[in-house]
Amino acid sequence: MALMVGARVLARNLLRPWSRLPDAVPGRTGPAAGGGDGVRCFGSPRVLVETDPAKGVAVIKLKNPPVNSLSLEVLTEFVISLEKLENDKTFRGVIVTSDCPGIFSAGLDLTEMCGKSQAHYAEYWRAVQELWLRLYLSNLVVIAAINGVSPAGGCLISLTCDYRVLADNPKYSIGLNETLLGIVAPSWFKDTLVNTVGHRTAERALQLGLLFPPAEALRVGIVDQVVPEDQVHSAALSVMARWLAIPDHARQLTKNLMRKPTADRLVKQRDADIQYFLQFISRDSIQKSLRVYLDKLRQKKG
C-alpha cells in the first residue's frame, strides 16, 4: 500500500517539476565515477547520480535489483534526476549505465502491466512516455554505457541516447524482443529503432523479436561501439569528450532537428496512445501471454 502511494506521489512529481526529489545521498563525494575528489553523488534509491562538475558530466546508474526492471518508481526517479541535471548549467553530458552486474535493464516491469487496474496501466504508460520524451529530446549529450543484457525497454532507453557503447560479452544481447512475449512494440518504440538502424533492419528485428549479441549489434548499428567489458565506462567518457567538443547550441539544435518530428508524433497524441495501450494490454489474450512469460521467468530457477 505504502509503495503504491509512494509511486503515485512520485508520478505526480512528474507534473510538478518544482517539487524536487530529496537528495537521497546528499553531497557525498568520492572517486565512485572515476573522477577523483570532485565527484558528487545525489539521486534516489533506484537511480544513482554521480556528478563530476569539473568535467560537466554526470553518470546515471540504474539500481533496481535483481534485473533493473523499469518500474513506475524507476521511471519517475529517472525523469526527476535527468531534469535536475538539465536544469543545472554545470552539466552538459550524462552517461546512462547500470549498477546491476550483467544487466543493463530487463526492460519495462512486466508486473506493472499484468493484473493491475486500468488506472494503474494509464499511470504507468504515461511515465514510460515521459521518460522516452525526456531522454530522446534531452539537451544534454546522452551516452549509453551498456554493461549488461538489454532487452525491450532496456534497449529503448539506450536507443534514446546519442551514442551507445556495449560491453563485449556474448551474454549481453540487445534488441526489441516484444513479439517473443506476444506483445507489440508501440509505434514510437518502432520509430526510435527505425531512426537508428533503418527500415529493413528494424522490420526484421521487430517481427522476429531479435536480440543481437555484441558483434551483430555493431554490424546492424543498434550500438555504435563494442569494447572489452572493463573499458565500457572509459570508452563512454572518451566519446563524451568528443561530443562535448561541439558547441552546445549547434549540437542541440541539430539534435532537435533530427528528433523532434518523431517525438512530436507522440506528443500530439499522448492521451490517444495511452488509450491504445489500455485497450491492448487489458485484452485477455495479452494478459495471458504476459502471465505465461512471467511464469516461465520465475520457473527458470526451480
Ligand SMILES: CCCCC/C=C\C/C=C\CC/C=C/CC(=O)SCCNC(=O)CCNC(=O)[C@H](O)C(C)(C)COP(=O)(O)OP(=O)(O)OC[C@H]1O[C@@H](n2cnc3c(N)ncnc32)[C@H](O)[C@@H]1OP(=O)(O)O
Ligand atoms: C497493432 C497493435 C499495437 C498496439 C501497441 C500498443 C501498445 C503496446 C503494448 C505493450 C507494449 C509493452 C512494451 C513492453 C516493452 C518491455 O520492455 S517488456 C519487458 C521485456 N523484457 C524481457 O523480455 C526480459 C525478461 N527478463 C529476462 O530475460 C531475464 O530476467 C534477464 C533480464 C535476462 C535476466 O536473467 P537472470 O537469469 O539474471 O534473472 P531472472 O530471469 O531469474 O529474473 C530475476 C527476477 O526478475 C524477474 N524479472 C525479469 N525480467 C523482468 C521484467 N521485465 N519485469 C519484471 N520482472 C522481471 C524474474 O521474473 C525474476 O523474478 P523472481 O523469480 O520473482 O525472482
